[in-house]
Amino acid sequence: MSQYIVGLTGGIGSGKTTIANLFAELGIELVDADIIAREVVSFGSVGLTKIEEHFGSNVLLDSGELDRSKLREKVFNNPQQRRWLNSLLHPLIRTRMLEAVESAKSTYVIMVVPLLFENGLDSLVNTTLVVDIPPNQQIARTAKRDGVSSTQVEQIITSQIERSERLQKADDIIDNTQAPIEVRKTVQLLHQKFLDKASTR
């Protein structure tokens, strides 16, 4: 891999998207795992064809697109089916992410991956950057952003890697409890650091 890759992660509502966009403003290209995860099962994709073959056409909407809630139902509480799905999707996502990184033109690339550590994608990156806020703020910000209940956010937080473990694995950490203007300054400093690292290795 010729590109220097920064893996950006953090719990739900921590501010990954907001911070990734600050790097993008500085000219850095983003590779977003959530977008790619949708691409690999988009209409007409190999991924979607395999899902249809395995689960049947009842996981498709009338439009021929994936019925995500139907698929979620099929793998919910069914570890075997979940394993099957993950072993289909994870390699497709990984390959597509690396292709996107390779075609990027900026000095380094940011991979935005919510489950970077959980799914072992940290092995693909040169350095990791964790966006951190305490759980009570994750709950408040996500509930406000998505109009969901605190309980729903709490469940997602519980399904993700523990905060202390995430922080322990981080090469760099952005404290996103700070005001946006302070966060911007931190991003600027990290940007310089990544530029240096990318050009001196």
Ligand code: ADP
């Ligand atoms: P993620 O991508 O990690 O789920 P977002 O970037 O969507 O998180 O941020 C979650 C919410 O918190 C958004 O509504 C965003 O506008 C808000 N937010 C992000 N950073 C800050 C900050 N430093 N101070 C206050 N609110 C913030």
